[in-house]
Amino acid sequence: MMKTAAAAASVPSRGEPSSDQENGDNSLQPFFILHKAASDKSDRKPSRRRIPSSPASPNKPGKSGDDDSSGDHSHEHLRMEAFQHAWSDIETTIKGVLQSIDSGTFEAIYSWIIESFSIIRTHVSSGLSEIAQAFPAAVDSVSRRLFTGLVLTKNMELFDDLRTFEQLGQFLRSHGCHVANLSSMEFVAKNGIGGCITSLLRQFLATSVDAPDMITLSSWYNDQVNNDTPIILIIDDLERCCGSVLSDFILLLSEWVMKIPVILIIGVATTPDRLRSIIQCEALQCLCPFKFNLGTVAERMDAVVEAILLKQTPGFFISHKVAVFMRNHFVNHGGTLSSFIRALKIACVQHFSMENFSFMLRGLIEEEIQGSKHGLLLKAIYNCASNISPCERNKMDEEAVQKLVAEIAQLKRLHFLWSIVVLCLYEAGKCDELRLLDLLCEALDPEFYASRVPGSFTQETRYTKASSPNDCFTHQHKFTMRKDGFISQAMRKVRDLSESHLLSLLKRWERHTADISEIHEKVKELQHMLKFENYQQVKKDSMEIAKIRGLQSKSNLGRDMKRVNDKASSFLAYLIEKYMQPIECVPSHEIVCFKNVKKLQMALVGDSRRRIQVDLLESHKILSCSCCRNDNILLSSMHDTSIMYSSCQEHGDLINLHDWYQSFKRIFLCPNSKRRHKLKQSPVSKKRKFVDDSEKLSEVVIQSRFCRGVTELQITGLLRMQSKRRPDFVQRVAFGL
Amino acid sequence: MGEDEGPSVTRRTTRSSFATANSTKNDVVERTKSNNICSPSLNDLLYGGAPFDLDVLLANFPGRHPQIHELLQILGPSNTPMLPIFVYGGPSTGKTSIILQLFRHLNRPLVYSSCRTCYSPRILFESVLNQLSHHRKDATNGYSSVKRCEKPSDFVNFLREALVGLVKRLKENMGKSKSSKKRERSIDGHMVYLIFDKLELVRDWDKSSSILPLLFNLDSILNIPEVGLIFISSTPPDTFYSSMGYIEPVPIYFPNYSEDDLRQILVRNQAYPKLYSSFLDAVLRPFCRITRRLDILSAIFSSLFVEYCKPLNDLAIVPNEDLKRKLFSNLQPHISLFLNETFRVLSQSSSGAERTKERELRGSKRKIGMHEESDELDFHMSTSAKYLLISAFLASRNPATLDASLFDSRGGSDGRKKRRKPSETAKGQKEAEEEELLTKGPGSFPLERLLAIFQCITSVAEDFLGEEVQEEDSLEVEGQNGPLMSDVLLQLSSLCNANFIVKGGTCPLEGSTRYRSVVSEDLALKVAKSVKFPLAKYVYRR
Known part of the structure; x- marks a missing residue:
């Protein structure tokens, strides 16, 4: 029992080195610090032996003795390799998806910059000679306005968007603009306006200037070969800037905008109205703002989830519970895409390091890329097997491998079908602002699937095959849906769609289902039906208009439309019933599916204070010494702080220092009595014992140990020191776990 | 405030010395050469292009004739010493541009420095010295100034040196130009004028202990009769002088433009004056009631005029009464919109x-x-951040004594006891409290109170949600009992970063940090709505 606990702690920390490249991951875990010792070399052995073999795997790695360490080592190596491979795949996908989301806005910003630059230039063309001088360029106030792009990031948390602004800077630089990225750190009241000008000059001139001012910048700009491009200043976070400094900066720039064509881009995390409360009115007058929308977090999230969890090969997948946990964490705490991706990465690391057959996944992924059949996978398995050890190879019998390969192929096919159904549902729910992650959570729910399908999957298919081909359009779904569920919401939406929307929805379905001919055909059929109905309607209408019976025809139209909508909806139900099998209901899904919510939660949330308390109360479990195994009895051999924390549990929120000290002392001075009675003794017996026992420890030593214990508890945040009002009491801060 | 340049911009001819060097893309070496060639060129100190007559100047600045005449009187004919001038008036009343254009008319050399661009004493000093010695910062000299000058005493010494040299050269130059009229534009007289613009900003520099007295005293310190000092400020002289024992400069006040002045200024330079004046008939009066600032008005009118012209095909027509009325009714909704807010x-x-x-x-x-x-919140916040924002809002709005009765189920009895007390006390005290709350704005609160309210709110909300969507429960994972409570401090810091909560000063008694929520009630209500929290129930109102 104890070993597993230690091993569990060691798993995430073993995954840690690989994720070291990302800076953000380092500061994740207060938890790791507490358990650093667990990842020690000597501690590793038990953890290795513990790795569970998947129940569906045909051959259990029955290793023993010396084989163990060498074979396992290569295993681990292979697993980590497979993880790195898989994760780099996922990472590049994410990068691509995010870039494609932003690219539209970037283009819009660039064309706006070109436009505003030409406007600035028309004002300035007459007085080029003035640029070199200190006199203000004399122009009317309208042309002195500063073109400002407000980029709405629409997320209170800035973290995701730092990267976006950096990319925006690179994008504009690649188009020949002079770009400087200013962070809000430069707009602090302490440095005043000098701080931002210094940073500006440092970025443009690449040297530090003694007395930074705008004259220097204008002189630099005029020396540039390409001084027919604008200077872009990107300020990434409006909210964090000091308002007065930013206003001063804007006023300063507006004095110079005729000489140096500066265009501002300001990132706004909340609403553009905040500008009014942060920047002074006079500076506000100088701005000529335009706003641009970046993709919202929800949109990004959808795109990432779609790309990774739906469209990518099932090299790695998450179970229902994990998905729900990740969603809740995102909605309640994270708020940033980066935190979601980090959670995904942690899950990925843990899966690859825990799952016995995870090294095979690499073969699985490669196979997908090269498009061949089972050949590569088979080869990969054999390769890995040969890597393990020669004797191992013999044990690996042909039949089992074949079976495994077949199972994996089946898994892949089913998962692909599932993802297509989910995509179709998502497309339907899109106009209702349905979030893909919500839908995914529901679609992954194995209970929902179980309630839907009483029999096994094979029975189901046989049944549908027997039925007529057009059955799917009149299909009465037998499963009960949650009333507020997202799937039912999507289906309801299909029923209510207008004609043009339905047509476009069908087109999107057609695109998604292109690979599965049987569904594809049905979608086409639906499209035909819709078009035919339209055609008929038009014909009918023209006839009926002649008869001046417009009213009736309208209701007719509505009814007919409804019919196609109903068909589409029941087709969706048919799809759900037939194809949407959550990955957890597929045999041997354990190889690709990460299920351990607890581990992920531990790694993500940490809950360090609880951990500290548990460790203090059960210190013997961690120290695993032989002397103090007794439960609920405080022994003098226990750790001081642990004794103190256990004994203070009896107090309320105020602890009398004297009482506490007395009970602490008692534990040391009369260890025998503890065995018979508990902590609370009658004063009479205490006195007797006090006399009996020889004074091994002097009062001074106990006092000093007591003081150290109190300090340690205070440092860990479980206690608060006494106030001046009540000098003999300390206050407990943490209650319960 | 150099807005009213207008027609003169187009007529300006580029000067020979710098225009040739700058307009073409030449390399640095060539520029330095040309710099060297014309290094003594005193014409650098002249403002603008070719000089023009007084009539043109007066025509360019309608409504400013008395001020221009007064300035001319004080400046006097060439080579007459002058007393320092202090020009003041509200923003956008034409102070800077009139002075500059006046010097263009007079053809006298000036050194201009704006205290906004020169944001610290050192940069101000060095900018003045650079201009006096025709020094340009560029890559060849490492963007350094002609002299490093940080102390006021150094500045006075360098300045005297530079000015004496300059005046000497000016005198020589005068003799030369009289004998041979090579240059088309010759400097008139041997006076040099130092102009300090936006002087009001200097008051904020290191409490202005030394710089302001220095600047005002500069005339008597230098004691060079050939130097004239002009200060431009948007605040009246009373805000500067503090009986420091120097001669007060001659004040010249630029009052705000009257409505007629504004009309004259705005109609100038318009492509379709007839149409524009009919447009002004409609809009000028209501907007003048709000502001007379030319920069604001011209910005608003330029976009309003576009709206005004929309229904017209031919902009050159002279609108009759009927058309005017029609256009006005078209414009009406836009006017009220712009009247309400000028920032769009x-x-x-x-x-x-x-x-x-x-x-x-x-x-x-x-x-x-x-x-x-x-009604919707158009940016993303995590749920716990939303609850935290709401609780911060409540903590700022409600008095701390009310917390118990609002959030505690046992609090009812407590509240009754407390309610009895104020009924006995005078009513005036309550009113005074109310007033105090209004003037104080949102109250501050310690972290503990915020967390307590947060916990109460989230527990209430979870019950609330639990009743509403029972089906949702299966989606909850076990161990999620207090899902909103973890890393609250992280959320708090990001709320602080987003400027929703402000870290107030520390309380002198407790020594712990206090916070203050600065969100508007609208935003708080929006946030509450997005998490379906009945905020209105909890806000304490008298």
Whole structure:
């Protein structure tokens, strides 16, 4: 029992080195610090032996003795390799998806910059000679306005968007603009306006200037070969800037905008109205703002989830519970895409390091890329097997491998079908602002699937095959849906769609289902039906208009439309019933599916204070010494702080220092009595014992140990020191776990 | 405030010395050469292009004739010493541009430095010295100034040196130009004028202990009769002088423009004066009631005029009464819109339109129109941040004594006891409290109180949600009992970063940090609505 606990702690920390490249991951875990010792070399052995073999795997790695360490080592190596491979795949996908989301806005910003630059230039063309001088360029106030792009990031948390602004800077630089990225750190009241000008000059001139001012910048700009491009200043976070400094900066720039064509881009995390409360009115007058929308977090999230969890090969997948946990964490705490991706990465690391057959996944992924059949996978398995050890190879019998390969192929096919159904549902729910992650959570729910399908999957298919081909359009779904569920919401939406929307929805379905001919055909059929109905309607209408019976025809139209909508909806139900099998209901899904919510939660949330308390109360479990195994009895051999924390549990929120000290002392001075009675003794017996026992420890030593214990508890945040009002009491801060 | 340049801009001819060097893309070496060639060129100190007559100047600045005449009188004919001038008046009343144009008319050399651009004493000093010695910062000299000058005493010494040299050269130059009239534009007289613009900003520099007295005393310190000092400020002289024992400069006041002046200024330079004046008939009066600032008005009118012209095909027509009325009724809704707020955020220009359209189709509700007050929160916040924001708002709004009765189920009895007390005390005290709350704004609160309210709120909300969506429960994972409580401090810091909560000063008694919520009630209500929290129930109102 104890070993597993230690091993569990060691798993995430073993995954840690690989994720070291990302800076953000380092500061994740207060938890790791507490358990650093667990990842020690000597501690590793038990953890290795513990790795569970998947129940569906045909051959259990029955290793023993010396084989163990060498074979396992290569295993681990292979697993980590497979993880790195898989994760780099996922990472590049994410990068691509995010870039494609932003690219539209970037283009819009660039064309706006070109436009505003030409406007600035028309004002300035007459007085080029003035640029070199200190006199203000004399122009009317309208042309002195500063073109400002407000980029709405629409997320209170800035973290995701730092990267976006950096990319925006690179994008504009690649188009020949002079770009400087200013962070809000430069707009602090302490440095005043000098701080931002210094940073500006440092970025443009690449040297530090003694007395930074705008004259220097204008002189630099005029020396540039390409001084027919604008200077872009990107300020990434409006909210964090000091308002007065930013206003001063804007006023300063507006004095110079005729000489140096500066265009501002300001990132706004909340609403553009905040500008009014942060920047002074006079500076506000100088701005000529335009706003641009970046993709919202929800949109990004959808795109990432779609790309990774739906469209990518099932090299790695998450179970229902994990998905729900990740969603809740995102909605309640994270708020940033980066935190979601980090959670995904942690899950990925843990899966690859825990799952016995995870090294095979690499073969699985490669196979997908090269498009061949089972050949590569088979080869990969054999390769890995040969890597393990020669004797191992013999044990690996042909039949089992074949079976495994077949199972994996089946898994892949089913998962692909599932993802297509989910995509179709998502497309339907899109106009209702349905979030893909919500839908995914529901679609992954194995209970929902179980309630839907009483029999096994094979029975189901046989049944549908027997039925007529057009059955799917009149299909009465037998499963009960949650009333507020997202799937039912999507289906309801299909029923209510207008004609043009339905047509476009069908087109999107057609695109998604292109690979599965049987569904594809049905979608086409639906499209035909819709078009035919339209055609008929038009014909009918023209006839009926002649008869001046417009009213009736309208209701007719509505009814007919409804019919196609109903068909589409029941087709969706048919799809759900037939194809949407959550990955957890597929045999041997354990190889690709990460299920351990607890581990992920531990790694993500940490809950360090609880951990500290548990460790203090059960210190013997961690120290695993032989002397103090007794439960609920405080022994003098226990750790001081642990004794103190256990004994203070009896107090309320105020602890009398004297009482506490007395009970602490008692534990040391009369260890025998503890065995018979508990902590609370009658004063009479205490006195007797006090006399009996020889004074091994002097009062001074106990006092000093007591003081150290109190300090340690205070440092860990479980206690608060006494106030001046009540000098003999300390206050407990943490209650319960 | 150099707005009213207008027609003279187009007539300005570029000067020979610098224009040739700058207009073409030449390398640094060539520029330095040309710099060397014309290094003694005193013409650098002249402002603008070719000089013009007084009539042109007066025509360019309608409504400013008395001020211009007064200035001319004080400056006097060439080579007469002058007393320092202090020009003041509200923003955008033409102070800077009139002075500059006046010097262009007079053809006298000046050194101009704006205290906004020169944001610290050192940069101000060095900028003045650089101009006096025709020094340009560029890559060849490492963007350094002609002299490093930080102390006021150094500045006075360097300045005297430079000025004496300059005046000497000016005198020589005068003799030369009299004998041979090579240059088309010759400097008139041997006076040099130092202009310090936006002087009001100097008051904020290191409490202005030394710089302001220095500047005002500069005339008597230098004691060079050939130097004239002009200060330009947007605040009256009373805000500067503090009986420091120097001669007060001659004040010249630029009053705000009258409505007629504004009309004259605005009609100038318009392509369609007839149409524009009929437009001004409609809009000038209501807007003048709000502001007389020319920069604001011209910005508003330029966009309003576009609206005004929309129904017209031919802009050159002279509108009759009927058409005027029609146009006015067209414009009416826009006027009220602009009257309410002068700051408007435009959305993406045409190029991005497709994308926004696409977005609109999907989002449907969110219109680009800026005055669409939607109930929805249009940015993302995590749920716990939302609750934290609400609890911070409550903590700031409600008095701390009320917390128990609002959030504690046992609090009812407590509240009754407390309610009895104020009934006995005088009513005036309550009113005074109310007033105090109004003037104080949102109250501050310690972290503990915030967390307590947060916990109460979230527990209430979870019950509330639990009743409403029972089905949702199966989606909850075990161990999620207090899902909102973890890393609250992280959320708090990001709320502080977003400027929703402000870290107030520490309380002198407790020594712990206090916070203050600065969100508007609208935003708080929006946030509460998005998490379906009945905020109105909890806000304490008298």
